[in-house]
Amino acid sequence: MASTVTLLEKTTTAFRSDDVADKALGSPTMKHLLLGRSKGAGDTVDMAKRCCEHRHELVSYDALPEFLKHNEFILDYYRSEWPVKQALLSAFAVHNETINVWTHLIGFFVFLALTVCAATMVPTETSVSHSATSTALTHNSTGGNPMILTSSYTTVGAAVAMQAPPTRNASFLVEQELAAPSPSSGHIIHRVARWPFYAYLCGAMFCLLMSSACHLLSCHSEHASYVLLRLDYAGITGLIVTSFYPLVYYTFLCDPFPLSLYLGFITVSGAAAVAVSLLPVFESPGLRWARAALFACMGASGLVPIAHKLLVFGARPEAVQTTGYEMAMGGFYLAGVVVYGARVPERWMPGRFDLVGHSHQLFHALVIAGAYAHYHAGLVYLSWRDMEQC
Numbered sequence: 067m068a069s070t071v072t073l074l075e076k077t078t079t080a081f082r083s084d085d086v087a088d089k090a091l092g093s094p095t096m097k098h099l100l101l102g103r104s105k106g107a108g109d110t111v112d113m114a115k116r117c118c119e120h121r122h123e124l125v126s127y128d129a130l131p132e133f134l135k136h137n138e139f140i141l142d143y144y145r146s147e148w149p150v151k152q153a154l155l156s157a158f159a160v161h162n163e164t165i166n167v168w169t170h171l172i173g174f175f176v177f178l179a180l181t182v183c184a185a186t187m188v189p190t191e192t193s194v195s196h197s198a199t200s201t202a203l204t205h206n207s208t209g210g211n212p213m214i215l216t217s218s219y220t221t222v223g224a225a226v227a228m229q230a231p232p233t234r235n236a237s238f239l240v241e242q243e244l245a246a247p248s249p250s251s252g253h254i255i256h257r258v259a260r261w262p263f264y265a266y267l268c269g270a271m272f273c274l275l276m277s278s279a280c281h282l283l284s285c286h287s288e289h290a291s292y293v294l295l296r297l298d299y300a301g302i303t304g305l306i307v308t309s310f311y312p313l314v315y316y317t318f319l320c321d322p323f324p325l326s327l328y329l330g331f332i333t334v335s336g337a338a339a340v341a342v343s344l345l346p347v348f349e350s351p352g353l354r355w356a357r358a359a360l361f362a363c364m365g366a367s368g369l370v371p372i373a374h375k376l377l378v379f380g381a382r383p384e385a386v387q388t389t390g391y392e393m394a395m396g397g398f399y400l401a402g403v404v405v406y407g408a409r410v411p412e413r414w415m416p417g418r419f420d421l422v423g424h425s426h427q428l429f430h431a432l433v434i435a436g437a438y439a440h441y442h443a444g445l446v447y448l449s450w451r452d453m454e455q456c
Contacts, residue, residue: 122152124161133288136351139412140420145285153283162420166281169430174274176434180441181267258319258451262311263444269308270437273301277430292346299343299357305433306364307336309440313368313392316447317375317385320456328371335364358407365399368392384450391443398436402429 124143127135134146143162145153157167280298284291310332318325339360342348348357372392379385406429412419 122148131288133291134285137409137412137424137426139409139416140424141417143420147287148285150283150286153286156285157282160421162424163281163285165422165427166430167278169427169434170274170281171278173430173434173437174271174278177267177271177274177437177441181264181271184263184267184445256452256455258316258448258455260448262315263448265311266308266440266444269304270441273305273437274434276301292349295349296343299348300340302361303336303339303343303364305437306361307332309365309395309437310368310371312440312444312447313375313388314371316451317371317379319451324371324374332364332367335367339364354409355407358403362400362403365396368396382450384446388443388446391439391446394439395436395443398432398439402432402436405429405432 125146126142127138127140127144130144130146134144140162143160145156145161145163148156157164157171276294276297280294284294310328314325314328314332318328342360347353372389375385376389405425409425412424
C-alpha cells in the first residue's frame with residue numbers, strides 16, 4: 067500500500083513538471099529561443115524589416131518630434147529621424163523639403179560658375195589708333211570733345227562692358243574705333259583689389275550650401291538639427307556681411323575713415339548675430355519674427371553707406387547704376403523676409419502647398435534673385451575702380 071502511494075506521488079509530480087514545461091514552451095518567445103523554429107525566426111526578421119521600413123516613411127506634422135516642428139501650416143510629407151544615408155538619398159525623392167534643397171544647391175553651382183567667370187575676366191584699356199586720335203584732336207579744336215579711351219572686361223564666353231559712348235562731336239572714325247577696337251590696340255591696366263568681390267561670392271556660396279545641407283540632413287536627429295541650423299544662420303549672416311564689402315570698399319577706396327568705419331561695423335554686427343544664433347532659444351518657432359527682424363536690420367543698415375555714396379558720387383553713372391542694383395537686391399531680400407515671417411501662402415490654405423509653393427521655397431528663390439542682382443553691382447564697381455583709382 068505504501069509503495070502504491072509513493073508511485074502515485076511520483077506520477078503526479080512528473081505530470082506537473084510536464085505542464086510547467088508545456089506552458090513555458092507555449093510562449094512564442096520561449097519557443098523561438100529554446101526550440102529555434104525556423105518559422106518563428108522568419109517572423110522576427112520580417113517584423114524588424116517592417117520597423118526599419120516604417121522609419122523611412124514620410125509622416126504628418128502631428129507625428130514629428132518637437133525639434134522638427136517649425137511650420138504647422140505644412141501638414142504632411144515630413145522625414146523624421148532618418149539615418150544619414152537615407153537622408154542624403156532623399157535629395158532625389160519627393161518630400162516637403164525637396165525644392166528647398168535643390169533651389170539653393172543649384173544656386174550654389176550657379177554662383178560657383180559666376181565666380182569662375184569673374185576670375186577669367188581681364189580688364190583692358192582700349193586706345194584709339196593714331197589716325198583716329200589726330201582726327202579727334204582736329205574736331206576737338208573746333209569745339210568737339212571726343213572720348214578716346216574706354217574700358218571693357220573680356221572673358222571666354224562672356225563679356226561685361228562698361229564702355230562710355232563717344233560724344234556727339236566725335237568723328238565717325240573715332241566711333242568705329244570705340245565700337246570695335248582691335249585686339250592689338252589694347253593693353254592690360256592695373257587692377258583694383260578683388261578680395262571684397264570674391265569675399266561676397268564666397269559668402270553667397272557658403273550661405274546657399276549650408277542652407278541646402280540643413281534642409282537635407284536636419285531630419286536625422288535633434289543634435290544634427292541644432293548644428294545645421296546654426297550653420298544655416300551663420301550662412302545668412304555671412305551673405306549679409308559680405309554684401310557690404312564691395313559696396314563699402316570700392317565706394318570709399320580713397321577715403322580710409324568711412325571705409326574702416328563701415329567695414330568694422332558690419333563685421334562686428336555679423337559676429338554678434340552669429341553669437342546670438344548659438345542660443346538654443348533662437349530657433350524656436352515663436353521667435354520666427356525675431357530672427358527675421360535681426361537679419362532685416364542688418365541688411366537695412368546698408369542704407370547708410372549707400373546714402374553716403376550718393377552724396378559723394380551722386381553725379382557719377384556708376385554710383386547710380388550700382389545703387390539701382392542694390393535697391394533691387396534689398397527689395398528681393400525684404401520680400402523674402404516678409405514671406406518667411408508671414409508663412410504665406412500656406413497659412414491661407416494649410417496642406418495645399420506642402421510640396422510646392424510654400425513660403426520657404428519662395429524665400430529661397432528671392433534670396434538667389436537678390437544675390438544675383440548684387441553680383442552685377444560688383445561688376446560695375448570693378449569696372450569703375452579699374453579705370454579710376456586713387
